[in-house]
Each structure stands twice: as structure tokens, then as C-alpha cells.
Amino acid sequence: MVTLNINGRDLQVDADPSTPILWALRDNLNMTGTKFGCGAALCGACTVHLDGNPIRSCITPIASAQGMKITTIEAMENDTVGKAVQDAWVKHDVPQCGYCQSGQVMSAVALLRTNKRPLDADIDNAMSGNICRCGTYQRIRAAIKDAATTLA
Numbered sequence: 001m002v003t004l005n006i007n008g009r010d011l012q013v014d015a016d017p018s019t020p021i022l023w024a025l026r027d028n029l030n031m032t033g034t035k036f037g038c039g040a041a042l043c044g045a046c047t048v049h050l051d052g053n054p055i056r057s058c059i060t061p062i063a064s065a066q067g068m069k070i071t072t073i074e075a076m077e078n079d080t081v082g083k084a085v086q087d088a089w090v091k092h093d094v095p096q097c098g099y100c101q102s103g104q105v106m107s108a109v110a111l112l113r114t115n116k117r118p119l120d121a122d123i124d125n126a127m128s129g130n131i132c133r134c135g136t137y138q139r140i141r142a143a144i145k146d147a148a149t150t151l152a
């Protein structure tokens with residue numbers, strides 16, 4: 001058993017310590033908001049926060065998260081920054097197929113926590129690891145700026 005703190009709750013996970021956080025979330029805890037894309041830290045679909053920093057949960061073992069705080073997309077509707085980002089996402093009609101979007105939102109929230117007025121270059125830099133096959137990048141940029149204005 002491995003104890004993980006996820007969205008403010010300590011949860012027991014019956015999995016090998018080498019199990020990636022992504023699969024502990026999806027398979028052990030039935031938290032399916034975090035997506036599997038590449039499994040190799042190349043696409044960002046699996047992004048969650050570990051002690052507030054965006055990480056690729058597909059390559060991060062649960063052993064390395066013990067004693068730390070994991071935050072997932074499921075917590076964003078009750079989070080001030082997360083809610084502002086999600087509202088902006090809806091307003092700007094960002095999602096197309098939607099598959100990459102929970103990872104996009106998690107990266108955007110991490111950006112806005114550290115940079116309240118991100119410029120285009122800041123956004124491109126922070127979001128560069130999140131791939132969208134539907135090409136929603138311009139809308140993501142606009143939505144992040146809108147969320148920043150809402151939060152100001």
C-alpha cells in the first residue's frame with residue numbers, strides 16, 4: 001500500500017511503488033480526468049501538479065510522490081485559479097476533441113499561479129509541452145489571458 005495525498009485527501013493505493021501516478025489515478029482510484037497520450041513525457045495529456053508544479057504523471061512513479069501533494073483536474077472546479085481557467089476555456093470554446101484539455105488546463109493553472117500577467121512568450125513557454133492535435137493553441141492563449149484578467 002502506498003499513501004498518496006490527492007486533492008487534499010490521503011488515499012491508499014494498492015499498487016507497486018514504481019506505478020506511474022497516471023495509472024494509480026485512473027486504474028486504482030477511478031479518477032479518469034487525467035489522460036494517457038504518449039506515456040513518454042512527450043504530449044502533456046497526463047499533466048497533474050506535484051506540490052504545485054506541473055509534472056507528467058505518466059512517467060512519475062507513485063513512490064516519488066509520497067509526502068507530497070498531488071492535484072488533479074478533478075480539483076479545479078473548486079479552485080479559484082482553476083475555476084477562472086475553466087470558465088475562460090468555455091467562453092473561448094477551447095476544446096475540440098477535448099482529449100488534451102485536462103492537461104492543458106493543469107499547465108495553464110500552474111502558469112497563472114506564478115505569473116499573473118503572462119505575455120505570449122510566457123504562455124508559449126509554459127504550454128510548449130502540451131500538444132493539441134486539434135490545434136487549439138490560439139484559443140488557449142486567448143483563454144489564459146482572459147483568465148488572468150478575471151483573476152486580477
Ligand code: FES
Nearest residue numbers: 037038039044058
Ligand atoms: S501521456 Fe504523459 S506526457 Fe503524454
Ligand code: FES
Nearest residue numbers: 097098132133134
Ligand atoms: S482538443 Fe483535441 S487534441 Fe486538443
